[in-house]
Amino acid sequence: MRLEPDDLRDLALGAAFLGTGGGGDPYIGRLMVEQAMREGHTVDIIDLGSVPDDALVIPTAMMGAPTLIVEKLPSGEETIASLRKLEAYLGRKAYATMPIKVGGINSTMPLVVGARLGLPVVDADGMGRAFPELQMETFAVYGVPGAPMVMSNEYGDSALIETADNKMLEWLARGVTIRMGGTSFIAEYAMDGATAKRTSVPGTLSLAILIGACMRRTRREHADPFAALLALLPKTPYAFGKIIFKGKIADLFRETTQGFAKGRVRIAGLDGWNGTMEIDIQNENLVARHDGEIKAIVPDLICVLDSETAEPITTEMLRYGQRVTVMGVAVPPIMRTPEALAVFGPGGFGIDAPFTPIETLG
Amino acid sequence: MRLEPDDLRDLALGAAFLGTGGGGDPYIGRLMVEQAMREGHTVDIIDLGSVPDDALVIPTAMMGAPTLIVEKLPSGEETIASLRKLEAYLGRKAYATMPIKVGGINSTMPLVVGARLGLPVVDADGMGRAFPELQMETFAVYGVPGAPMVMSNEYGDSALIETADNKMLEWLARGVTIRMGGTSFIAEYAMDGATAKRTSVPGTLSLAILIGACMRRTRREHADPFAALLALLPKTPYAFGKIIFKGKIADLFRETTQGFAKGRVRIAGLDGWNGTMEIDIQNENLVARHDGEIKAIVPDLICVLDSETAEPITTEMLRYGQRVTVMGVAVPPIMRTPEALAVFGPGGFGIDAPFTPIETLG
Numbered sequence: 001m002r003l004e005p006d007d008l009r010d011l012a013l014g015a016a017f018l019g020t021g022g023g024g025d026p027y028i029g030r031l032m033v034e035q036a037m038r039e040g041h042t043v044d045i046i047d048l049g050s051v052p053d054d055a056l057v058i059p060t061a062m063m064g065a066p067t068l069i070v071e072k073l074p075s076g077e078e079t080i081a082s083l084r085k086l087e088a089y090l091g092r093k094a095y096a097t098m099p100i101k102v103g104g105i106n107s108t109m110p111l112v113v114g115a116r117l118g119l120p121v122v123d124a125d126g127m128g129r130a131f132p133e134l135q136m137e138t139f140a141v142y143g144v145p146g147a148p149m150v151m152s153n154e155y156g157d158s159a160l161i162e163t164a165d166n167k168m169l170e171w172l173a174r175g176v177t178i179r180m181g182g183t184s185f186i187a188e189y190a191m192d193g194a195t196a197k198r199t200s201v202p203g204t205l206s207l208a209i210l211i212g213a214c215m216r217r218t219r220r221e222h223a224d225p226f227a228a229l230l231a232l233l234p235k236t237p238y239a240f241g242k243i244i245f246k247g248k249i250a251d252l253f254r255e256t257t258q259g260f261a262k263g264r265v266r267i268a269g270l271d272g273w274n275g276t277m278e279i280d281i282q283n284e285n286l287v288a289r290h291d292g293e294i295k296a297i298v299p300d301l302i303c304v305l306d307s308e309t310a311e312p313i314t315t316e317m318l319r320y321g322q323r324v325t326v327m328g329v330a331v332p333p334i335m336r337t338p339e340a341l342a343v344f345g346p347g348g349f350g351i352d353a354p355f356t357p358i359e360t361l362g
Numbered sequence: 363m364r365l366e367p368d369d370l371r372d373l374a375l376g377a378a379f380l381g382t383g384g385g386g387d388p389y390i391g392r393l394m395v396e397q398a399m400r401e402g403h404t405v406d407i408i409d410l411g412s413v414p415d416d417a418l419v420i421p422t423a424m425m426g427a428p429t430l431i432v433e434k435l436p437s438g439e440e441t442i443a444s445l446r447k448l449e450a451y452l453g454r455k456a457y458a459t460m461p462i463k464v465g466g467i468n469s470t471m472p473l474v475v476g477a478r479l480g481l482p483v484v485d486a487d488g489m490g491r492a493f494p495e496l497q498m499e500t501f502a503v504y505g506v507p508g509a510p511m512v513m514s515n516e517y518g519d520s521a522l523i524e525t526a527d528n529k530m531l532e533w534l535a536r537g538v539t540i541r542m543g544g545t546s547f548i549a550e551y552a553m554d555g556a557t558a559k560r561t562s563v564p565g566t567l568s569l570a571i572l573i574g575a576c577m578r579r580t581r582r583e584h585a586d587p588f589a590a591l592l593a594l595l596p597k598t599p600y601a602f603g604k605i606i607f608k609g610k611i612a613d614l615f616r617e618t619t620q621g622f623a624k625g626r627v628r629i630a631g632l633d634g635w636n637g638t639m640e641i642d643i644q645n646e647n648l649v650a651r652h653d654g655e656i657k658a659i660v661p662d663l664i665c666v667l668d669s670e671t672a673e674p675i676t677t678e679m680l681r682y683g684q685r686v687t688v689m690g691v692a693v694p695p696i697m698r699t700p701e702a703l704a705v706f707g708p709g710g711f712g713i714d715a716p717f718t719p720i721e722t723l724g
Contacts, residue, residue, distance in 0.1 A: 085524075157525040159534060162447075168519055175541040176521070179534050 001123075001206075003043040003111065008033055010212030015107035016312035017211050018204070020301045022261075022284030023104015023130030024062070025314055032076050033108055036115035043115045046096060048124040048202045051193035055095035057122060058083050058190045060113045061106045063134070063151065063173060064183030075154065076112040078185035082150040083113060085158060086187040089148055098122040098196065100137055100189060102204035103130030103284070104314070109185075121205070126189060128201035128335050129301055132260055132283035134173060135166035136344040138334060139189045142199040149173060149188035153180040201334055207236055215310055225310035226325060233329060240330040240359050244288060244295040245277040246270055246307060249322045254281070254315070265304075265318055267326070277326060279304070281315050286349050288326060293362075296328030297351070299335050299344050300358045303327045328358040363485075363568075365405040365473065370395055372574030377469035378674035379573050380566070382663045384623075384646030385466015385492030386424070387676055394438050395470055398477035405477045408458060410486040410564045413555035417457035419484060420445055420552045422475045423468045425496070425513065425535060426545030437516065438474040440547035444512040445475060447520060448549040451510055460484035460558065462499055462551060464566035465492030465646070466676070471547075483567070488551060489706075490563035490697050491663055494622055494645035496535060497528035498706040500696060501551045504561040511535060511550035515542040563696055569598055577672055587672035588687060595691060602692035602721050606650060606657040607639040608632055608669060611684045616643070616677070627666075627680055629688070639688060641666070643677050648711050650688060655724075658690030659713070661697050661706050662720045665689045690720040 003011075012026040019026070033043065051057060060079045087093055097110040097117075102125040114121040126137035134146055146169045152158040159176045163169050169188075177184040191199070214232045218225040226243060233241040247267040254263035263281040275291040285302035288295045296302045304313045307323040334340065336357065342348070345355045365373075374388040381388070395405065413419060422441045449455055459472040459479075464487040476483040488499035496508055508531045514520040521538045525531050531550075539546040553561070576594045580587040588605060595603040609629040616625035625643045637653040647664035650657045658664045666675045669685040696702065698719065704710070707717045 155525070155527070155530070157527070157530055157534065158523070159538070160522040161520070163517075163519040165517075165519070168517070172519065172521060172538055172541050175537045176534055179537040 001045045003045055005034065005037060007209050010209045010216060011107060011205065013212030013215050013312070014208030014210065015102060015104055016314060017303055018128070018208055018301065019103035019130040019312065019314065020284045020303055021281060021313070021315040022132065023101055023106055025317070026105050026108050029105040029108025029112065032074070033111045033115060036076070036112055041115035043111050044120045045123050045205055046120040048122055048197055048200060051096060051122060051196060053192060053194035055193045056090070056092050056190060057096050057098050057193060057196045058086055058094040058187050059098045059100045059126065060110045060187050061100045062109050062183055062185050063177050074183070074185060076116060078152045078154050079109055079113050079187070080116060081152040081156070081158060082185055082187040083117070085150040085152070085160060086148060086190060089150070089160060090190060094119060095193070096120045096122050098200070099125040099205065100139070101125055101127040101130050102201070102208055103127060106130070107205065107208055122196065122200075123205045124196065124200035124202045125204045126200060128204055128331055129299065130284050131344050134170040134188065136348060137189065138201055138340065139191065139199045140166045141340045141343050144189055144191050144195055144199055146188045148190070149186060151176055151180070151184040151186045153184055201332060203237065207238065210236065219309065226327070229310065229327070237332040238301070238329050241327055242358070243325060244328045245290060245326040246273045247277060247324065249318060249320055249324060250276070252318055252320055261315060263315065267324060270323065279326070280351070282349055283315070285315070287346065287351055287353065288328070294353060294356065295361055296358050297346055297353060297355060298349060299331050299340070299355070301329035301331065303329065330358050363407045365407055367396065367399060369571050372571045372578060373469060373567065375574030375577050375674070376570030376572065377464060377466055378676065379665055380490070380570055380663065381465035381492040381674065381676065382646045382665055383643060383675070383677040384494065385463055385468055387679070388467050388470050391467040391470025391474065394436070395473045395477060398438070398474055403477035405473050406482045407485050407567055408482040410484055410559055410562060413458060413484060413558060415554060415556035417555045418452070418454050418552060419458050419460050419555060419558045420448055420456040420549050421460045421462045421488065422472045422549050423462045424471050424545055424547050425539050436545070436547060438478060440514045440516055441471055441475050441549070442478060443514040443518070443520060444547055444549040445479070447512040447514070447522060448510060448552060451512070451522060452552060456481060457555070458482045458484050460562070461487040461567065462501070463487055463489040463492050464563070464570055465489060468492070469567065469570055484558065484562075485567045486558065486562035486564045487566045488562060490566055490693055491661065492646050493706050496532040496550065498710065499551065500563055500702065501553065501561045502528045503702045503705050506551055506553050506557055506561055508550045510552070511548060513538055513542070513546040513548045515546055563694060565599065569600065572598065581671065588667075588689070591672065591689070599694040600663070600691050603689055604720070605687060606690045607652060607688040608635045609639060609686065611680060611682055611686060612638070614680055614682055623677060625677065629686060632685065641688070642713070644711055645677070647677065649708065649713055649715070650690065656715060656718065657723055658720050659708055659715060659717055660711060661693050661702070661717070663691035663693065665691065692720050
């Protein structure tokens with residue numbers, strides 16, 4: 001499928017929804033792809049199933065704290081440099097690129113690479129949402145080594161990292177990212193088509209477009225975007241969603257530390273919702289508690305949406321006094337296996353609570 | 363010249379002298395080379411002048427805070443891995459390896475590589491002493507790019523860094539070194555023979571052996587090692603030396619911060635020396651002040667020696683109450699040009715004083 005400018009707008013909106021507060025503002029990535037389109041480039045999204053088993057897929061992304069990404073607009077050439085260096089190291093050309101993270105700006109970074117290099121972009125990713133660390137990818141969960149990985153910055157500096165340990169990869173790459181100024185542009189988890197089919201969350205780019213289109217349509221028709229979203233989800237692999245709170249932001253704590261944006265937001269109930277919801281943040285919304293009781297927990301999605309427009313609000317855009325609606329969404333089964341939960345379940349973030357599917361939470 | 367075990371002992375002693383308190387204890391490196399020799403390997407030191415102009419020289423070293431190096435004995439395979447990966451990247455085999463730093467343990471690290479791979483080791487280096495940062499090399503001063511650089515640790519993790527900026531190289535590599543646990547093993551400043559001849563401090567490995575042999579001979583003959591050293595120096599490119607203080611260590615402050623061992627030592631005069639000498643340390647001894655008046659300043663050598671044996675004392679081995687003799691030594695002209703002083707003169711360490719040659723200091 002060839003991406004149209006309208007799809008791109010929908011994708012950015014849906015990717016922000018799947019970002020669950022993190023992953024950076026896809027708006028910036030959208031501007032980068034639109035620029036490439038204006039220069040005559042096209043973006044082709046291909047089905048995961050259509051990738052030949054022996055074809056090389058090189059996922060691309062940016063790495064860093066979302067609060068910094070907002071301040072520093074990348075050109076796209078940094079990510080291309082990383083992909084080219086990884087190709088040179090592997091001695092093979094990429095058949096396609098792919099997002100590692102559909103949530104947030106990293107849904108669009110591979111589109112910039114795909115547009116400028118004429119590479120198709122696989123409709124799948126390695127997170128099915130946004131997570132703050134490189135090893136928190138289904139690729140890693142199901143045995144794909146993240147290294148060799150190449151990271152570049154806007155000055156042409158680069159690092160190619162090799163390690164057998166995906167957590168060490170995250171640790172070293174995070175260190176380089178911090179020293180590159182807080183963001184870097186990466187190519188990692190190179191794999192063949194067969195491996196991509198086994199380890200990716202499929203169809204997430206088109207899902208993001210669907211979600212964004214649903215929001216845009218209801219907005220145009222002055223319909224209820226929340227009801228429309230809740231009706232859409234059961235037709236997708238993210239088969240369950242519900243509103244878990246409505247209220248006004250009453251308190252907000254955020255800091256950028258060790259390359260992560262950490263914090264907590266407190267929402268006071270409105271519109272018939274009593275009490276308080278507290279959401280813990282590490283780049284993304286990780287756990288939502290209503291008067292102390294867990295209502296949704298990672299890896300399920302916790303989406304903080306503008307109560308008026310249903311527009312997703314990234315954690316760096318949260319402001320005191322905003323009226324928000326919090327939606328919880330079930331993630332697909334590939335993200336809820338014991339192996340997956342061991343990496344990006346609550347314990348992966350130091351949260352002392354078991355994962356409980358949102359369908360079963362009161 | 364084929365290195366004999368006796369040469370190795372002398373080299374370790376002389377390299378500690380040239381380390382001016384830093385560069386790590388060469389004793390550890392000596393043990394590593396001796397182990398290789400026991401396994402039947404040999405080490406050949408070759409003259410800088412004998413290297414063909416178009417031959418590839420790849421310097422090797424370890425990177426990190428000397429206080430950490432003491433705690434963690436490397437195997438040598440880490441450095442070999444870095445050299446091999448740099449060769450693979452460049453698509454060329456090395457003709458020889460070379461120290462980047464004759465002062466301290468890095469005089470011996472290339473010998474381990476040379477022994478185990480059967481590569482000759484060039485009798486020259488890029489510092490003529492020890493310095494704490496990668497860009498503080500005559501190679502860099504005279505225009506050689508440090509990158510591509512490969513760094514490895516004992517777990518097989520590695521990073522290949524590319525940048526046009528040698529200070530950025532230091533910044534990124536230091537970050538990776540810290541995240542690798544405080545030390546890494548590196549190959550960098552790959553260059554051809556012609557460039558090595560233009561930018562190296564020549565003859566420094568054999569100079570270290572000469573200095574060590576001088577100390578060992580005087581010790582055996584119960585002669586005065588200080589007088590012997592002061593008589594030897596004028597026959598070398600380090601043509602001037604003098605005793606600038608004698609005393610007892612009265613106070614000592616050290617901390618490992620940002621990957622560097624920083625500190626200050628205060629010595630109370632003895633044996634006819636009055637007042638106090640204070641020496642500022644950043645891995646190496648940087649500036650020596652006698653009652654506030656500068657007596658020697660970087661890049662000239664400030665060697666803190668045991669008053670009894672003339673044994674060099676590395677900054678991490680300084681102890682309260684030690685009786686020490688401080689010797690200042692002039693470095694060769696290639697290390698005192700305006701270009702060289704701009705990089706590793708006093709200003710390079712944030713010292714607000716001009717470089718003054720030790721010959722002209724009172």
